[in-house]
Amino acid sequence: MSKAGESEQKKKQKAKEYEAYAKEFTPKPAYVANGIKAFLTGGAICCAAFALQNWLTGSMQLEEKDAKTWVTVTLICTAQLLTGFGLFDSIAKFAGAGCIVPITGFANAMVSPAIEYKKEGPVLGVGAKLFSVAGPVLVCGIFVSIIAGIIQLFR
């Protein structure tokens, strides 16, 4: 191995050791408590969504497909409104993945940059940066679905 490569390795080793040393001073995140909070809020969001769907297919006599669309739209709109009123980030701080993983998290990821970059204009501000948070999720999602599609094609 070259000398430069050797010192590079040594540097990496040192950085790793320091990182482990610094970790000793860092409190651990409350994984269990956070997990329970996420489970309860995430579960509550899903229960509410199902209750809404049951009501739409029952009392409102909608087709299941239409009811599902209405539920999705309602969840997205609610999350958007909560983001606009500055409440979503407080809920997310408590619930974590519980409200980020459902479609509510995606709605928040679209609206929060829209609010933030409004001051930089409608095209180069909101237009250019609207997907700054949600963009990577979309790219990954579309990429994985293409692969899944190809697998399905040759099955």
Add this chain to the structure above:
Amino acid sequence: MSNRRGKQSIVFPNAPCIVGAAAVGGVKEGQGPQRQWFDFLLEDDIFGEKTWEKAEGKMVKKAIDLALRDGRTTEAQVDLLLGGDLINQLMIANYAARDLQIPFMGLYGACSTMTESLIAGSVFIDGGYAARAVTAASSHYCTAERQFRMPLEHGNQRPPSAQWTATAAGSMVLAGNTSANGDALPGGDIVVTSATIGRVVDPGITDVNEMGAAMAPAAASTLLTHFKDMGTSPADYDVILSGDLGNIGKHILMDLMKKQGCPLAASYNDCGAIMYSSEQDVHSGGSGCGCSASLFAGRVIKEMRQGRIKRALLMSTGALLSTISAGQGESIPGIAHAVVIERKGGQQ
């Protein structure tokens, strides 16, 4: 005799005076334990402006204005304005300087800007290149969050090592003993006596949420060098204050110093660790240029005037990362500059 001590330290034989100082704080800072030391507290973090950046600029101007008033100095008497912030290309400081029309040099040292500008200002005054200089540094939670992290309303959870960028600004007015035309200046009894310019130290931390750990080795390097260069020890200072290492970084620094055989006693604390109370949910503590700037200009200077502190070692710490370096997976270099401020005489 040379004014240099060792490789990194300098002394100021003409001892520039700190004649005026002021600290401005945001809403959260005003709810914290340091409330009484701020000269002005914002009722709303937007400060009547359209954007957060403009609000931060107005905050800096307010701090400079109050510091000038405190030092009974007018804008026209000031020869030099030194300052900086965290926002790209020093946006905040540049725009504040545009409105002030004082000859200006912007400085970037991440969160170490306050002591960096104090050192530069003291050199100018000690050398006779300026009779009066103003230093300033600021940070705003909402501008920093937007630039370095996520949009404000984005919902996420911060790890325990994360720090809260302080919405605060601090400014100090430095004056020499003689004005440009040779008249004696009234001066003051709080003087800058020596300083240590830090080296960049990179321990290899890549996680942007571990800034305290990234800066602690640089802080230790500057402190150890300062004590060696100046022939002093931690016991020689009534107060040793680091900038924004936070609770985690503070304890790492204390451990590093102990391992080097130079333990820090109860006189040591960190501005980031004391800026907020534990109920304010800021995790590891405060950060940002304004964190140390406001506590140095607000609390330390006031406590010196009250005679409670005679000799203070102030060290702002900076994490020299950018959004580009973080994106490219580069590690975070740290820096720390130290300044010694003393109260002459000692009688109240």
